[in-house]
Amino acid sequence: xxxxxxxxxxxxxxxxxxxxxxxxxxTASSTKTPIKHFVxxxxxxxxxxxxxxxxxxxxxIPPTACMPKDRRGLPSGCIKPFSIGGRASENLPDSRxxxxxQYARGAMDGFVxxxxxxxxxxxxxxxxxxxxxxxxxWDVARQYVLFDNYFSSASGGSLWNHxxxxxxxxxxxxxxxxxxxxxxxxxxxxxRLNAKxxxxxxxxxxxxxxxxxxxxxxxxxxxxxxxxxxxxxxxDDPRLSAHVVPLDDYYSDLxxxxxxxxSYVVPSGPSEHPPGRVQSGEAFVGNVVTALKSSxxxxxxxxxxxYDDWGGWxxxxxPPKNADGFGLGFRVPALLVSPYAKRGVVDHTxxxxxxxxxxxxxxxxxxxxxxxxxxxxxxxxAFDFGQPPRPPQLLSSEAPxxxxxxxxxxxxxxxxxxxxxxxxxxxxxxxxxTRRRKRRAAA
Amino acid sequence: xxxxxxVVVQDPPAVHVVDPPEEPIVTHDPVTLRPSLxxxxxxxxxxxxGACLMVIVSVATFLRLYxxxxxxxxxxxxxxxxxxxxxxxxxxxxxxxxIYRAHPLLFQALLSVFYxxxxxxxxxxxxxxxxxxxxxxxxxxxxxxxYGRRAGLATAAILALMPYHVITSRQALLDITETFFATLAxxxxxxxxxxxxxxxxxASGAALGLTFLSKETGIVLVAAAVCFLALSPDVxxxxxxxxxxxxxxxxxxxxxxxxxxxxxxxxTGRSFFVWQLLRRPNHSLFFYFGTALPAIGLLVIVVAxxxxxxxxxxxxxxxxxxxxxxxxxxxxxxxxxxxxFQYLLPIAPAVAALAARTLSRLPLRRGVPVPKILLSxxxxxxxxxxxxxxxxxxxxxxxGTVLLAxxxxxxxxxxxxxxxxxxVAPDARLLALGPSMANVLQFYGNRKVWGLSVSTNxxxxxxxxxxxxxxxxxxxRGEIQYLVWDAYxxxxxxxxxxxxxxxxxxxxxxxxxxxxxxxxNKVTPVITIYAVRP
Numbered sequence: 001x002x003x004x005x006x007x008x009x010x011x012x013x014x015x016x017x018x019x020x021x022x023x024x025x026x027t028a029s030s031t032k033t034p035i036k037h038f039v040x041x042x043x044x045x046x047x048x049x050x051x052x053x054x055x056x057x058x059x060x061i062p063p064t065a066c067m068p069k070d071r072r073g074l075p076s077g078c079i080k081p082f083s084i085g086g087r088a089s090e091n092l093p094d095s096r097x098x099x100x101x102q103y104a105r106g107a108m109d110g111f112v113x114x115x116x117x118x119x120x121x122x123x124x125x126x127x128x129x130x131x132x133x134x135x136x137x138w139d140v141a142r143q144y145v146l147f148d149n150y151f152s153s154a155s156g157g158s159l160w161n162h163x164x165x166x167x168x169x170x171x172x173x174x175x176x177x178x179x180x181x182x183x184x185x186x187x188x189x190x191x192r193l194n195a196k197x198x199x200x201x202x203x204x205x206x207x208x209x210x211x212x213x214x215x216x217x218x219x220x221x222x223x224x225x226x227x228x229x230x231x232x233x234x235x236d237d238p239r240l241s242a243h244v245v246p247l248d249d250y251y252s253d254l255x256x257x258x259x260x261x262x263s264y265v266v267p268s269g270p271s272e273h274p275p276g277r278v279q280s281g282e283a284f285v286g287n288v289v290t291a292l293k294s295s296x297x298x299x300x301x302x303x304x305x306x307y308d309d310w311g312g313w314x315x316x317x318x319p320p321k322n323a324d325g326f327g328l329g330f331r332v333p334a335l336l337v338s339p340y341a342k343r344g345v346v347d348h349t350x351x352x353x354x355x356x357x358x359x360x361x362x363x364x365x366x367x368x369x370x371x372x373x374x375x376x377x378x379x380x381x382a383f384d385f386g387q388p389p390r391p392p393q394l395l396s397s398e399a400p401x402x403x404x405x406x407x408x409x410x411x412x413x414x415x416x417x418x419x420x421x422x423x424x425x426x427x428x429x430x431x432x433x434t435r436r437r438k439r440r441a442a443a
Numbered sequence: 444x445x446x447x448x449x450v451v452v453q454d455p456p457a458v459h460v461v462d463p464p465e466e467p468i469v470t471h472d473p474v475t476l477r478p479s480l481x482x483x484x485x486x487x488x489x490x491x492x493g494a495c496l497m498v499i500v501s502v503a504t505f506l507r508l509y510x511x512x513x514x515x516x517x518x519x520x521x522x523x524x525x526x527x528x529x530x531x532x533x534x535x536x537x538x539x540x541x542i543y544r545a546h547p548l549l550f551q552a553l554l555s556v557f558y559x560x561x562x563x564x565x566x567x568x569x570x571x572x573x574x575x576x577x578x579x580x581x582x583x584x585x586x587x588x589x590y591g592r593r594a595g596l597a598t599a600a601i602l603a604l605m606p607y608h609v610i611t612s613r614q615a616l617l618d619i620t621e622t623f624f625a626t627l628a629x630x631x632x633x634x635x636x637x638x639x640x641x642x643x644x645x646a647s648g649a650a651l652g653l654t655f656l657s658k659e660t661g662i663v664l665v666a667a668a669v670c671f672l673a674l675s676p677d678v679x680x681x682x683x684x685x686x687x688x689x690x691x692x693x694x695x696x697x698x699x700x701x702x703x704x705x706x707x708x709x710x711t712g713r714s715f716f717v718w719q720l721l722r723r724p725n726h727s728l729f730f731y732f733g734t735a736l737p738a739i740g741l742l743v744i745v746v747a748x749x750x751x752x753x754x755x756x757x758x759x760x761x762x763x764x765x766x767x768x769x770x771x772x773x774x775x776x777x778x779x780x781x782x783x784f785q786y787l788l789p790i791a792p793a794v795a796a797l798a799a800r801t802l803s804r805l806p807l808r809r810g811v812p813v814p815k816i817l818l819s820x821x822x823x824x825x826x827x828x829x830x831x832x833x834x835x836x837x838x839x840x841x842x843g844t845v846l847l848a849x850x851x852x853x854x855x856x857x858x859x860x861x862x863x864x865x866x867v868a869p870d871a872r873l874l875a876l877g878p879s880m881a882n883v884l885q886f887y888g889n890r891k892v893w894g895l896s897v898s899t900n901x902x903x904x905x906x907x908x909x910x911x912x913x914x915x916x917x918x919x920r921g922e923i924q925y926l927v928w929d930a931y932x933x934x935x936x937x938x939x940x941x942x943x944x945x946x947x948x949x950x951x952x953x954x955x956x957x958x959x960x961x962x963x964n965k966v967t968p969v970i971t972i973y974a975v976r977p
Binding site for chain 1: 631640643649650653695696702707870919920924951974
């Protein structure tokens with residue numbers, strides 16, 4: 001009888017342990033990879049060729065590229081890709097209609113003509129940045145992983161792509177706008193994380209809690225960049241809305257060592273959306289990455305950032321068609337920084353925004369949100385978990401270099417060594433002669 | 444049968460004006476003296492001298508080695524050690540320390556030989572200690588050549604205990620090598636004075652060449668040598684020998700410009716020269732009278748002066764030489780706008796020799812009951828005691844927030860650098876108050892550190908330091924990730940300390956590391972590192 005009681009006690013204790021919050025937490029914190037902190041950031045409106053079209057080793061701008069000014073066959077010539085240099089950037093149109101015209105049923109030759117009818121400088125689409133413009137990004141690409149086959153998820157603009165980033169769906173398939181009542185009960189990655197007890201936060205730069213989907217008129221930019229604010233439950237339920245915080249909390253969480261498992265970072269001004277200054281966005285990304293690298297979370301973290309859509313800029317790679325009819329969109333830049341990231345690799349795996357969701361789901365054992373993320377490739381090809389975690393490199397090419405002119409050292413030993421030998425010879429001869437003289441005198 | 448009579452003449456009488464012999468002379472009665480007795484006495488004298496010298500060197504070694512690396516390098520030490528590391532191609536330090544800066548590279552080249560195996564602050568200082576001990580032994584030879592063995596011992600003892608020499612030879616500075624070779628040059632001049640053999644004049648030129656190759660300020664001692672020869676008609680020098688020894692000097696010193704030219708650093712060398720000429724004064728006119736002279740020992744100086752007064756009638760070329768060796772650098776460095784605590788170290792052996800002269804020739808009248816040697820020993824013990832107490836107190840690390848450059852290590856600097864190396868990304872960039880702290884942190888931390896006080900005006904900064912034209916923008920762009928405040932620089936330049944703390948407040952500064960010194964129950968922060976972000 002006593003044995004039965006003992007057995008039942010042990011079973012009850014174990015059952016209690018397994019059902020306790022602590023037990024849940026330990027399950028939630030377990031990951032399939034050494035990555036315990038995944039941070040993702042979405043910048044705006046640049047195509048892959050626009051940023052990395054001349055990056056060595058990447059699938060960049062073809063040497064023969066020349067975009068016709070007019071697709072109707074009129075003899076108007078073509079425009080070759082060119083370095084943007086000191087030219088000012090413009091906010092090029094990036095609606096679905098523009099995408100279709102530029103895509104041109106797969107001919108990929110409408111980038112200039114699609115913009116000619118609009119009030120922009122059409123040839124600007126062929127401009128590209130290079131190392132002298134975005135040196136930090138190029139440094140990152142050289143040290144970590146650059147994806148050159150990463151497509152925006154939707155062949156449209158910002159809202160659809162941001163929705164894919166957080167929910168794996170376009171949200172509102174009918175129009176690229178937030179429905180009047182928000183996105184209702186559409187599941188998000190945050191619901192999945194909550195259900196599994198995995199910590200998460202959305203850090204928003206210049207966060208204004210009052211700016212949600214309920215604001216009258218056009219959607220505030222904050223809602224487009226962070227569509228979580230277009231969900232009534234994440235706005236109204238304090239337990240959920242507590243996860244949406246100002247960006248300052250990101251830095252303090254890093255300092256305190258309380259960075260959650262999954263972090264979404266949402267920029268405000270420095271999102272690189274033209275005509276905004278690209279270098280401001282680059283500095284912003286640099287600061288966010290540097291803060292992570294300088295923290296205790298670094299050895300078990302991964303930071304990935306991409307761009308919501310192509311922003312009207314030229315990209316030569318034709319995007320694959322997806323069954324759901326929303327994409328894919330043109331390629332956008334995407335980079336991964338992690339102590340486990342491969343060093344200086346251009347990863348050619350086909351990826352899109354939902355690939356980040358796929359990685360989160362795989363790493364923390366979450367169910368997929370929909371068919372898009374379920375079918376996407378994840379990021380594993382970019383990691384090498386067999387290597388020890390790399391020490392952080394802050395990479396700040398814009399900073400003035402130490403500029404140390406060390407000089408050649410080969411001459412130093414002969415010059416100084418020779419001088420010492422000559423001096424010792426004089427002293428030695430003087431001492432020797434004196435000693436000899438004394439000996440003679442003594443003799 | 445009469446007993447053999449032995450007379451050992453160690454020193455000439457105090458009132459004699461004639462030169463003392465180069466070596467003590469053993470005279471004996473050729474008829475009655477047994478050779479074995481002579482040998483025994485000579486051996487006994489040698490053993491006694493050797494034992495005394497060994498005690499002196501042992502004490503000197505203890506004072507120089509005790510707690511040698513308790514505190515890390517100061518800025519100058521970090522620079523010289525960094526140069527040595529660059530010569531040795533130590534890849535962690537080469538980006539921060541260019542080989543060619545202001546000074547010649549004899550000490551750094553010697554140190555670099557050891558740094559090919561391991562870079563350590565202890566090794567750097569140990570090399571300085573060895574030169575310091577060699578100078579003490581050389582001090583004995585100098586004193587003996589000038590005034591006999593007893594004076595030689597007193598010179599060595601004073602040098603061994605002198606705080607100025609002790610604290611400088613505990614640091615990896617150029618001045619200790621310079622002082623060694625300067626003493627060698629002085630010794631060679633003494634030998635020239637006593638023997639009148641031109642080879643010693645050439646040897647002094649060679650030693651002065653090495654003095655210059657240790658530190659370019661050694662050229663002042665050439666003026667001291669010329670001054671001596673000009674003022675000493677009883678030490679004549681032929682023009683041929685003078686020109687010859689000058690050529691020897693130039694031939695040796697040519698290693699400095701030659702290495703700069705062939706090393707591709709001619710512009711750097713020129714920039715340094717211009718900068719040194721146009722530098723603003725860093726201390727008051729009588730800086731040395733409040734720092735270096737007390738460190739030599741006021742009692743030592745008083746005894747040296749007293750001897751000059753008391754034996755004024757017995758003055759010879761020896762005193763002219765020593766006074767030239769002391770006064771020329773003293774006057775020069777007092778008038779020269781750029782001053783450093785340790786700059787006058789080469790005069791220390793000459794001061795010690797003058798004091799030793801007094802001690803070995805006490806002008807006692809006949810009939811005084813106290814034996815002369817006992818009184819000398821008593822005086823030497825008193826002087827030695829005061830020097831020892833002073834040296835002992837000075838080798839203790841400072842517990843305040845004021846640090847005179849060249850007077851010792853920098854508390855907290857090594858620890859902060861080690862923390863940087865362990866906890867901060869290799870390509871992180873820091874902004875310190877000034878280049879001094881930057882040098883130390885770069886040496887130990889292997890991270891790029893800018894100095895806030897480095898002027899953007901090239902006439903007002905050391906050419907090797909790069910200014911950060913707009914620190915505010917650099918922090919906003921994320922080019923600077925850490926700010927470093929330190930009490931020592933803040934004490935010297937409160938304006939920049941205020942500016943740096945403004946940046947700390949403006950850019951969400953968060954303390955990530957702090958070092959402090961403890962004095963009794965009082966803990967004073969000396970170095971604080973802040974992480975900043977835009």
